[in-house]
Amino acid sequence: MQKTYMHTGIPVAAKQDGMNYMAGLKVWIGYNKDYDIEYLYWEQNTTCAWRMVAEPHVAYKVADVQAAVDEAVKEGAEILLPKYSLGGTCAIAYVGYKNGPQVEFFQD
Numbered sequence: 001m002q003k004t005y006m007h008t009g010i011p012v013a014a015k016q017d018g019m020n021y022m023a024g025l026k027v028w029i030g031y032n033k034d035y036d037i038e039y040l041y042w043e044q045n046t047t048c049a050w051r052m053v054a055e056p057h058v059a060y061k062v063a064d065v066q067a068a069v070d071e072a073v074k075e076g077a078e079i080l081l082p083k084y085s086l087g088g089t090c091a092i093a094y095v096g097y098k099n100g101p102q103v104e105f106f107q108d
Contacts, residue, residue, distance in 0.1 A: 001071055003060035006106060007031070009038040010056050016041065024084070049080040051096045059104040065091045068105040077103070 016039060019028040026046035030039040042053040062068040065083050073079065077095035080102065085091050089108060096102045 001062060001064075001068055003062055003068070003105075005036075006059040006061050006104075007036040007038045008056060008058055009040055009104065011054060012039045012041050014041065025081075049094070049096070051102050052080055052094055055096075055102050057094065057102040057104050059106055062105050062107055065093045065105045065107040069093045069095060072097075072103065072105075 015028050016030050019030040019039070019041060021028050025048055026043040027048070028041040028043075030041075031037070032039070038059070042048065046053060060068075069079060069083065072095040075097070077097045079093070080096050081092070081094040083091050083093045091107045093105050094102060095105070
């Protein structure tokens, strides 16, 4: 499956100016376009997996989020966030590899 690098996501300890709120996940998101870095400030009452909140991730654009998740699980990853709709045709999912990286898949 083809994957195109999008950004590296980094959790931050404080909300930054210009961040946008994603209510469903209880996270504030900012972006540095010069370096393809996404900053994430998670609210304390988020129900997302601790790895999503505490660890950096690498994001890839894929044609089919569910197929990417299924492939990752076959490779030993665990699902941290199942396919999550962002509205319309956009969706994300997160997986985490044991003793390895956390990966976000994005489909638009």
